[in-house]
Amino acid sequence: MQDTNGTEDLLLASMAFFQPVLDSLLKSLGPSSLCEIGIDKGRFTKYLVFFCKEQGCHYTGIDPAINTLGFSNVGSEGFQFFEQKSGDVLPDLPPKDVYIIDGDHNYHTVKEEIRLIFRHSEHRPVLLFHDTAWPFARRDLYYDPAGIPKEKRHPHSLEEGPWPGKDGLEKDGFCATESVGIAKAEGTPCNGVLTAIEDSISQNLVPGGYALATVPIAFGLSILFPERDVPDATRDEIQKLEASSEVLSPLLSPMESNRIRLGLKLLALSEKFDSLFTKYDLLLKNYNDLDKAYSVLMGKYKELDEHSDKLLQAYNGLDQHFKAQMGKQKA
Ligand SMILES: C[S@@+](CC[C@H](N)C(=O)[O-])C[C@H]1O[C@@H](n2cnc3c(N)ncnc32)[C@H](O)[C@@H]1O
Numbered sequence: 001m002q003d004t005n006g007t008e009d010l011l012l013a014s015m016a017f018f019q020p021v022l023d024s025l026l027k028s029l030g031p032s033s034l035c036e037i038g039i040d041k042g043r044f045t046k047y048l049v050f051f052c053k054e055q056g057c058h059y060t061g062i063d064p065a066i067n068t069l070g071f072s073n074v075g076s077e078g079f080q081f082f083e084q085k086s087g088d089v090l091p092d093l094p095p096k097d098v099y100i101i102d103g104d105h106n107y108h109t110v111k112e113e114i115r116l117i118f119r120h121s122e123h124r125p126v127l128l129f130h131d132t133a134w135p136f137a138r139r140d141l142y143y144d145p146a147g148i149p150k151e152k153r154h155p156h157s158l159e160e161g162p163w164p165g166k167d168g169l170e171k172d173g174f175c176a177t178e179s180v181g182i183a184k185a186e187g188t189p190c191n192g193v194l195t196a197i198e199d200s201i202s203q204n205l206v207p208g209g210y211a212l213a214t215v216p217i218a219f220g221l222s223i224l225f226p227e228r229d230v231p232d233a234t235r236d237e238i239q240k241l242e243a244s245s246e247v248l249s250p251l252l253s254p255m256e257s258n259r260i261r262l263g264l265k266l267l268a269l270s271e272k273f274d275s276l277f278t279k280y281d282l283l284l285k286n287y288n289d290l291d292k293a294y295s296v297l298m299g300k301y302k303e304l305d306e307h308s309d310k311l312l313q314a315y316n317g318l319d320q321h322f323k324a325q326m327g328k329q330k331a
Helices: 014-031 043-055 088-090 107-117 193-202 232-330
Strands: 033-037 060-063 077-081 100-102 126-130 181-183 211-213 221-226
Touching: 014 043, 014 126, 014 193, 014 221, 014 232, 033 043, 043 060, 060 088, 077 107, 088 107, 107 181, 107 193, 126 193, 181 221, 193 221, 211 232, 221 232
Parallel strands: 033 060, 033 100, 060 077, 100 126
Antiparallel strands: 126 221, 211 221
16 A cells, blocks of 8 residues: 555554554464465565464465565465455455454445355454554445445545545545555445445354453554453453553544644655656756757858858859949949
């Protein structure tokens, strides 16, 4: 998704932010298989691949547009990549111990992912969701609007995105330049990632005994876990994470909003700079073309000037000759 200049150090949104707090949680869980939905540039995948190699865990990655190089060296054993949508892969995928869900951030897709994951009734996986805080907790994003059934799609914009603290969409908002659809309204029924998770729980798509813990910073992380089936250490890790983010929330929320606004402003400025730079390049090219044309004209002017000098000399010669003839006639 969006970063401020394509480098990871100025990153706005990624599961990679959660790596330091998820590492001990995942290790305490000791999964033998995990599935990542939504890879993009592979920022979190790098860590998951490392984790899986170290822990002997099978990795499955799903993304219709894997936007990354460098995973070819992963070696086929224990690693599987599908360049497809989750809805096309999950129906035939054997159950996994952990799912990391960060693909298409909309109600319809997330609910369908949950339904497909829990289609095996005896299966008690842990699900980690990204984008369960602002802006996509209560507002849909569509990577491929046409791929979502029409009646499940909210009216959306392809040119504007959400801005912290504002209800409507803005032209400099989050993801505004990424050609994704963003729901115009926020907080309506069946809208957003967190709404999809909550509705899946209340509508029994999620089996009994599952609890939901949410960390509402860095675009939000939610953990849906079978409370009694995870190791004590994992439950402790989740509780610690949830409790500490609650304690720090008054500090973290404004910092997060500030961070996002700064990132978006920087993006808008860098786009303006890029467009000024393009205009400058064009002006420079025009100036160089004019300069060349001027040099050619100057060359022609010099030739004409020399020619005119020669004509003038010839005229003067003729004039003197004419005057001399006239003098002779008078005499
Ligand atoms: C927000 S990015 C993922 C970021 C990544 N997880 C990270 O932490 O850096 C979302 C990705 O989901 C992919 N995606 C979109 N629709 C999808 C779907 N239906 N199934 C799986 N992936 C999807 C997009 O191609 C995009 O690369």
